[in-house]
Amino acid sequence: MAQPKIKSGMKDQMLSEESVVLKVSELMETLDHIKRYNALSRSLKKFAFIVIGSIAISLAVGIILAILGLEDTARSPQGFFYGFMLLLIPLAGLAVGVFYVRRQVNATKTGEWKEKLSGGFPSALEILMELDWDKTLDEISMGKLSYTIYGLLKTAAYWLVAFLSLQLVANAFALYFLHKPAIIGSVFSVAFALIIVLLVLGKDLLRRYKEIHAMDMLLLELRWFSLELRRAEFQT
Amino acid sequence: MNSGEPSSKPDLYVIARIIKALKEKNKMNKTALATSTGLAYDKLVKYLAWMYEKGFVEVDENGAVVLTKAGAEAYDELVQWIMRYVGQLKFPRLRLRT
Numbered sequence: 001m002a003q004p005k006i007k008s009g010m011k012d013q014m015l016s017e018e019s020v021v022l023k024v025s026e027l028m029e030t031l032d033h034i035k036r037y038n039a040l041s042r043s044l045k046k047f048a049f050i051v052i053g054s055i056a057i058s059l060a061v062g063i064i065l066a067i068l069g070l071e072d073t074a075r076s077p078q079g080f081f082y083g084f085m086l087l088l089i090p091l092a093g094l095a096v097g098v099f100y101v102r103r104q105v106n107a108t109k110t111g112e113w114k115e116k117l118s119g120g121f122p123s124a125l126e127i128l129m130e131l132d133w134d135k136t137l138d139e140i141s142m143g144k145l146s147y148t149i150y151g152l153l154k155t156a157a158y159w160l161v162a163f164l165s166l167q168l169v170a171n172a173f174a175l176y177f178l179h180k181p182a183i184i185g186s187v188f189s190v191a192f193a194l195i196i197v198l199l200v201l202g203k204d205l206l207r208r209y210k211e212i213h214a215m216d217m218l219l220l221e222l223r224w225f226s227l228e229l230r231r232a233e234f235q236t
Numbered sequence: 237m238n239s240g241e242p243s244s245k246p247d248l249y250v251i252a253r254i255i256k257a258l259k260e261k262n263k264m265n266k267t268a269l270a271t272s273t274g275l276a277y278d279k280l281v282k283y284l285a286w287m288y289e290k291g292f293v294e295v296d297e298n299g300a301v302v303l304t305k306a307g308a309e310a311y312d313e314l315v316q317w318i319m320r321y322v323g324q325l326k327f328p329r330l331r332l333r334t
Contacts (some may be wrong), residue, residue: 017315023322033330040332121315122256126249128318130273207333214328222326228321
């Protein structure tokens with residue numbers, strides 16, 4: 001009668017079936033998170049389209065108003081009003097874009113594996129053996145990249161809104177209180193808007209960075225795991 | 237026991253499923269075992285033939301399938317084998333921010 005043998009140079013561990021099920025459950029929960037990143041990935045094009053589109057519309061309207069001589073914040077309260085309305089367009093675009101992405105991400109179906117895993121160790125084993133590792137690793141990489149691009153796009157949009165707001169407020173202040181056309185230059189506004197965005201989004205950016213790093217680590221772990229699993233052989 | 241074995245390499249999780257069912261019920265007839273494991277009868281028969289060859293199962297005088305000591309040990313070894321890999325995985329806490 002052939003006895004089962006194990007081919008592996010790895011450290012021996014005495015762990016129960018429940019531990020395997022628990023670990024596979026953790027793995028699947030993590031992969032569910034990856035599904036959410038992929039939903040973000042899929043909605044990234046539309047997000048970029050909405051945000052960049054709203055900025056383009058705002059610029060186009062601004063140019064038309066300038067041609068018509070209606071938008072000059074330095075000269076009239078009406079011009080300030082138009083400037084404010086122009087600022088609302090990219091702001092609305094950003095809000096709609098974020099809302100759209102959030103909706104797509106929240107609509108992601110997760111936890112379908114839970115019922116299967118209720119079968120205990122054999123089901124956990126089935127999930128591990130049937131998982132398409134190459135596809136999973138690709139999805140993590142894609143999710144990471146999309147998340148980075150999304151973060152950058154969102155930060156750039158925040159910066160633009162901050163810049164336009166700053167210009168508008170500064171020009172209005174100069175007009176009504178100092179009776180001067182403008183008190184700050186564009187270069188100063190660019191830098192100041194950047195400082196404001198970094199102050200407002202600082203923690204958020206740090207968390208995003210940590211999350212991207214965590215995804216990198218996950219990618220390494222799973223790459224190692226999938227290689228070991230494929231290389232190893234359970235002999236009977 | 238019928239001869240023949242799973243068409244290619246046997247799926248470990250199917251073997252695990254059969255052994256687990258037998259561990260829980262001690263012995264079962266093939267029809268009940270097929271129902272319990274969710275396998276098609278003919279597929280189960282092929283797996284049982286393979287397992288019989290390996291000494292993991294036996295068939296008693298009433299035609300019921302019985303798990304052998306070697307079968308139970310193979311299952312325990314399989315659990316440990318897989319845990320050796322899975323146990324080392326560390327998962328980061330991901331929280332997507334939109």
